[in-house]
Amino acid sequence: MSDAEVSKVSSGRGGRPGGGRLRNGRPSGGVRVRLRVPGTRPWIAAGFLLPALLLLGALVVYPIAFSVYRSLFDASGKGFVGLGNYGAMFSDDGIRTALKNNVLWVVVAPTVSTALGLIFAVLTERIRWGTAFKLIVFMPMAISMLAAGIIFRLVYDQDPERGVANAVWVGIHDTFADPAPFPGAKPRPRSGLAPSGDGGYTTRAAVRAGSPVHLPLVAVQPGDLRGARPAAAARPRPGAVTGTVWLDFTRGGGGRPNVLDGNEKALAGLTIEAVKGSRVVASATTAADGTFTLPGDRAAGARLRLPATDFAEAYRGVDWLGPALVTPAIIGSYVWMWAGFAMVLIAAGLAGVPRELLEAARVDGAGEWQVFRRITVPLLAPVLVVVLVTLMINVLKIFDLVYIIAPGSSIRSANVLALQLFQSSFGTDVDEGLGSAIAVFLLLLVLPVMYVNLRRIRKERRR
Numbered sequence: 001m002s003d004a005e006v007s008k009v010s011s012g013r014g015g016r017p018g019g020g021r022l023r024n025g026r027p028s029g030g031v032r033v034r035l036r037v038p039g040t041r042p043w044i045a046a047g048f049l050l051p052a053l054l055l056l057g058a059l060v061v062y063p064i065a066f067s068v069y070r071s072l073f074d075a076s077g078k079g080f081v082g083l084g085n086y087g088a089m090f091s092d093d094g095i096r097t098a099l100k101n102n103v104l105w106v107v108v109a110p111t112v113s114t115a116l117g118l119i120f121a122v123l124t125e126r127i128r129w130g131t132a133f134k135l136i137v138f139m140p141m142a143i144s145m146l147a148a149g150i151i152f153r154l155v156y157d158q159d160p161e162r163g164v165a166n167a168v169w170v171g172i173h174d175t176f177a178d179p180a181p182f183p184g185a186k187p188r189p190r191s192g193l194a195p196s197g198d199g200g201y202t203t204r205a206a207v208r209a210g211s212p213v214h215l216p217l218v219a220v221q222p223g224d225l226r227g228a229r230p231a232a233a234a235r236p237r238p239g240a241v242t243g244t245v246w247l248d249f250t251r252g253g254g255g256r257p258n259v260l261d262g263n264e265k266a267l268a269g270l271t272i273e274a275v276k277g278s279r280v281v282a283s284a285t286t287a288a289d290g291t292f293t294l295p296g297d298r299a300a301g302a303r304l305r306l307p308a309t310d311f312a313e314a315y316r317g318v319d320w321l322g323p324a325l326v327t328p329a330i331i332g333s334y335v336w337m338w339a340g341f342a343m344v345l346i347a348a349g350l351a352g353v354p355r356e357l358l359e360a361a362r363v364d365g366a367g368e369w370q371v372f373r374r375i376t377v378p379l380l381a382p383v384l385v386v387v388l389v390t391l392m393i394n395v396l397k398i399f400d401l402v403y404i405i406a407p408g409s410s411i412r413s414a415n416v417l418a419l420q421l422f423q424s425s426f427g428t429d430v431d432e433g434l435g436s437a438i439a440v441f442l443l444l445l446v447l448p449v450m451y452v453n454l455r456r457i458r459k460e461r462r463r
Contacts, residue, residue, distance in 0.1 A: 117342025149404025166317030199308030209296030213243030266290030349383030
């Protein structure tokens, strides 16, 4: 049997078959040619496709149709409200916040991930350990969104002893700004020190040269006393104002208030200012034994002040998960996960770039930046579009990271459409009509991106 069966049907008189020549590959003289490939029967193909079509209809078509239908009814599902749920969706403050955050996600997350992936792919192309670096960058893709959310919930913890982000930030801050020596400390009651209004403390009476000043403090953190020496009583010195600052607390009890006992610890590193009016006329720093000395010609008759910088609370870093920064912080965790995905795809496209073009450009005098901008990026444009569109579709459905990382106090500020869909459908105030409307709206947002992707695929096939 030949590859094709040709049946000729004549249009001549009597219905007899007639011959005819082929003109330009087509039969002439009213002859119709019908080609049929042996073994191809439509019902067989339909039989193979039927299970897939049934599964597609049950898991995709039916849920979409039901969501559209359900979005036209109220929360009970009995009252027809038409497009009322869609109107309520755009009038709700929480949903408007979710929509704004989704726009931020779509613009920032795919762009940053693709840019980082491009940079990593290009920079690691020539280095010897590039494969190991790519493996490390791609490794977060092996972690589920749930695990990544738990990791970054700890990374962004406010306590620098737990949160890595704040530990680094506080370390950088403290490198350039000296922390307070004794944060949270305060004077012993009836010690002669009064609050000065700015967080510091000032003596109630003016000081005199040759008369030592006692400044007892309490509420010092135990960790701030590591290595502290026993306090020493300041000796009177003619022509100078002397004094001692110490922790007025005797371990085990038995000490006397406002009196320097033998084993009480000195507070070193405190700033002591002599103030006349609002002007600082002299200053000193307490020594390791807690003593200080001020020149009598300037400090006599002044009041002594312990400034607020001596007691300011330790810098605690940035509130990464507060209402202002929670969305950028979560986007950062997403970029950490998906930059490796972008890098791998772009590196695969980069491997197919003709090296002759790059070398020819370098021979013609083009710099590396010009080669990258004028040759590498244009040749990688199809791959970059694939990565960008894929990530845009992905972030429109983002839910896991936001739900896990954002604390309860910031969940409304970090809200996105997928999370709002979950809360409206299964949260405390269940309204399946509103949830269905959000689902349909989210589908409408994804459709244009999918259309662009399909057009790109068709263009690639035509090539």
